[in-house]
């Protein structure tokens with residue numbers, strides 16, 4: 001019999017498969033099952049209009065037979081089958097989609113990745129076998145043919161005997177080596193697991209003879225026998241394809257546990273069926289806790305992606321925006337082809353449409369939760385809120401409109417987490433700005449002198465306790481036409497025009513004293529001023545411009561070199577006794593004023609939650625004054 005050569009391109013891919021070091025060789029089973037299921041689809045479709053098919057929906061099946069002793073794996077289907085010509089064309093050349101993926105190669109590593117991620121169909125069987133035969137009889141034909149290949153050096157096609165239409169593929173498995181135990185693929189246990197893992201939802205039954213030990217009927221106590229039973233390995237109906245009303249909370253929960261190994265109850269299950277621009281089913285979970293590696297770079301976001309019930313990839317990152325990276329789940333769409341390479345997946349228009357719809361869906365579900373189940377939402381926010389905040393800040397704020405109403409901040413007046421909308425709706429008539437203050441915790445912020453003025457006016461203040469909070473508010477800029485301002489910023493508008501004028505005059509007349517104090521403190525600050533915005537406290541630090549003191553602190557803590565500096569002023573309460581004392585002392589004892597200046601600056605830093613550079617010098621100064 002003449003041995004025929006594979007087409008050049010196919011031969012290359014075949015070489016790759018045979019020598020594959022890819023660790024997920026098991027996917028060959030998924031590929032063969034999905035081909036079988038496609039072939040049955042074709043004949044089933046035919047049977048709807050053609051009585052001569054003689055098979056009803058329930059007659060179709062995929063069978064797996066294992067011969068452990070001889071290491072032979074066999075998979076059969078009673079689908080459409082292939083003619084001699086089709087065997088040549090389909091198995092001698094890579095199918096169009098597969099070859100497309102192959103053309104995108106950029107070196108070996110990449111290729112192997114393609115194999116692992118999406119498979120390239122039939123050839124993947126060569127990852128686990130030395131020899132393969134495909135015996136097939138096309139529907140409507142009275143002859144059958146056997147295609148045989150032992151790898152890259154070619155294949156043969158010859159007539160064979162086969163009673164009915166369909167295909168039988170036989171694999172002679174490779175010898176076990178250090179990396180792979182190929183003989184596992186002829187053990188029922190492993191095959192059952194793989195079918196469950198990859199092909200559970202294939203629409204036709206995948207049957208296999210399994211030996212089970214069971215008690216002998218009517219036998220002695222404890223007497224058992226081993227019987228061979230034909231079992232259907234797949235459940236055929238995926239949970240996500242069922243109607244919501246048929247699914248119990250426990251089933252959703254069980255599925256979540258099995259699939260994502262998380263035993264905490266998810267905060268929310270989102271199950272949606274969508275038709276329209278894109279047709280897909282999605283089953284999404286919002287976890288009840290952050291995965292241990294969630295806030296590290298090792299964490300990989302993504303949803304499992306199925307094409308018509310067949311798993312394409314466990315983690316398709318493109319389906320989730322970064323700000324929803326905590327969402328777990330899957331998407332099943334009939335709009336995607338199975339043999340799609342990663343590169344193509346990235347550019348796949350349909351996938352983009354689906355991703356966009358999912359993004360919107362999650363947003364609307366979270367908004368509903370916020371409205372209807374505040375307690376759960378607050379719990380959610382305490383776990384994943386930082387991620388949403390990153391989302392607002394990321395990419396120069398392009399997602400801020402979508403996310404801003406999902407944010408929560410602690411409120412000075414409500415003493416709990418509030419939304420921006422709630423704050424906005426409560427604003428006083430004369431209030432022009434949305435105030436915020438930064439610190440390590442609500443309790444600490446409560447004590448900050450900078451909050452005095454806003455509190456005196458009865459204004460609510462949002463407390464920023466996360467490092468990222470102030471950056472988020474700055475990128476948001478405003479909410480419903482009201483700007484966000486830091487209570488300690490100079491433009492906080494907490495002082496009336498008359499007061500400002502009086503202050504300006506006071507500062508002007510005390511200019512010499514204030515400049516002297518600034519010199520004494522040094523270049524860390526831009527100036528010393530009298531202020532009217534402090535009520536109970538003597539001093540505080542105020543920053544001007546875009547960068548606040550808190551932001552400077554955050555930026556400094558980052559690994560990248562940052563020399564951004566806040567423009568800081570030491571503000572002294574003009575109504576505080578300390579102001580008079582300073583003015584008097586300046587006339588009699590300048591040295592003491594210099595010490596006062598340094599002490600007041602240190603005090604302002606300490607109140608603001610910062611450290612002082614030289615505590616020893618500071619305490620000495622205080623002792624001297626005492």
Ligand code: ADP
Nearest residue numbers: 035036039081082090095120121122123167339
């Ligand atoms: P793909 O499935 O992406 O087309 P494959 O390499 O897996 O690529 O298969 C090539 C072709 O071989 C299929 O498109 C199909 O026409 C044919 N084929 C494979 N397996 C079977 C089967 N069990 N029954 C009928 N045809 C099959």
